[in-house]
Amino acid sequence: MKTDNLRKLRADRVWLTEDSCDLGDFRKVAEKTTALADYPTADAVEKNILIYDSAKVVAAIASPEGRRAVFAEICEAFGEGPGVVVFKRAYRDTGVIDCASAIFDEIIEEQHRTATGGGDHFAKPGANDRIWNSLEKHCLADPENFAEYYANPIVAIASEAWLGPSYQMTAQVNRVNPGGAAQSAHRDYHLGFQSSKVIERFPAHVHRLSPVLTLQGAVAHCDMPLESGPTLFLPHSQTYEPGYLALKRQEFKDYFETHHVQLPLEKGDVVFFNPALFHAAGTNRSTDIKRVANLLQVSSAFGRAMETVNRERMSAKLFPALKALRGKxxxxxxxxAVAACAEGYSFPTNLDRDPPLGGLAPKTQTQLMHEALEENWDDARFLSALAQQSERRLS
Known part of the structure; x- marks a missing residue:
């Protein structure tokens, strides 16, 4: 009996489930108060969110000791603190923002003309205009403006404070037009893009790992009064370990709807937050504000394998062998065998050509191979589908 109980306790610690999420436990962490005294570089706390003056932050890191202290403060703000930080006036020269906005407007208009782009992981189709991979498109369209834009010290400070050096930048523009509806409350990449069935297969330490592999950010490209629907946040919610599963449950969605907070932003402000923080883009209730943000998704240098492997070539060879080995x-x-060979993850991909249709993530190479095996495709059909899938993922 004692052994059986030990096994259950261990299994419950390692395998988090949607059914085990408890709103009472969640409230104990989500209803904490952010104390300004704990963050000496910050200027204020508004609605439990830390507010920093960007010029003050940049000045504070001038010395090696100051840099270590400020980076540590910001790191803890993202981790054990409120999980969300607003950097006011991060872009003092908003002309850099305006130039980038003009580039993004041209890209969106081209998407409209060609009926391409768009899509959103957590909003209804048509609720907004989306530019996938705005990072690369921006750089190719105007490398000088790109350089001025990403030379921003606050973007670098926040990214390195949370992820360390050698981080990888990606970005997507989101324009929510007047009347655009809110997103559903969610956590973000990685586990936040998976279904409960998939999430429950990952042990608890991976739930803790996922948030430290990325940092979410948003550069305000226009003034964002509350009526325009700036992002809704639930400070401290990132510290609830089973939170990736909790947001699949209605009582947690309801709690978010009644307890989230929202701050207005000005053009040039930047907000960064832990990807495990419960959040959602708000409804644009204005009649004339196109709310534009460049969403920064910064990844850890360690979010990749050690060797370069041509998994498409391997999968093409393995598929006929697996068919022949059926029965053995x-x-x-x-x-x-498929797991050792094929790419089992949807990302990175080209979301213009490989969008998350019918779910939060595009079909993986592994899923394609299983589908082909289950339906007994001939080799030519699989090779064609495999090549098309690989082509869609290219930039």
Whole structure:
């Protein structure tokens, strides 16, 4: 009996489930108060969110000791603190923002003309205009403006404070037009893009790992009064370990709807937040404000494998071999072989050509191979589908 109880306790610690999420436990962490005294470089706390004056932050890191202290403060703000920080006037020269906005407007207009682009992981189709991979498109359109834009010290400070050096920048522009509806409350990349069924397969330490692999940010490209629907946040919610599963439950969605906070932003402000923070873009209730933000998704240098592997070439070779081995290998063993060969993750990809249709993430190479095996495709059909999938993922 004692052994059985130990096994259950261990399994419950390692395997988080949607059913085990408890709103009472969640409220204990989500209803904490952010104390300004704990963050000496910050200027204020508004609605439990830390507010920093960007010029003050830049001045404070002038010495090595100051840099370590400020980076540590910001790191803890993202981790154990409120999980969200607003940097006021991060772009003092908003002309840099205006130039970038003009580039983004041209890209959106081109998307309208060609019926391309768009899509959103957590909003209804048509609620906004989306530019996937705005980072690369921006750089190719105007490298000088790109350089001035990403030379911004606050973007670098926040990114390195949370992720360390050698981080990887990606970005997507989101323009929510007047009347554009809010997103559903969510956590973000990585686990936030998966279904409960998938999330429950990852042990608890991966739930803790996912938030430290990325940092979310947003550069305000216009003034964002509350009526325009700036992002809704639930400070401190990132510290609830089973939170990736909790937001699949209605009581947690309801709690977010009644307890979230929202701050107006000005053009040139930047907000950064832990990707595990419960958040959602708000409804644009204005009649004339096109709310534009460049969404920064910064990734850890460690979010990649050690070796370059041509998994498309491997999958093409393995597929006919697996068909021939049916009967000798069980379905589970075939699945193990596929896992060692094919790309099992949807990202990175080209979301213009490989959008998350019918779910939060595009079909993986692994899913394609399983589909082909289950439906007994001939080799030519699989090779064609495999090549098309690989082509869609290219920039």
């Amino acid at each position: 290998l069980s379905e589970t063993e075939i699945g193990n």
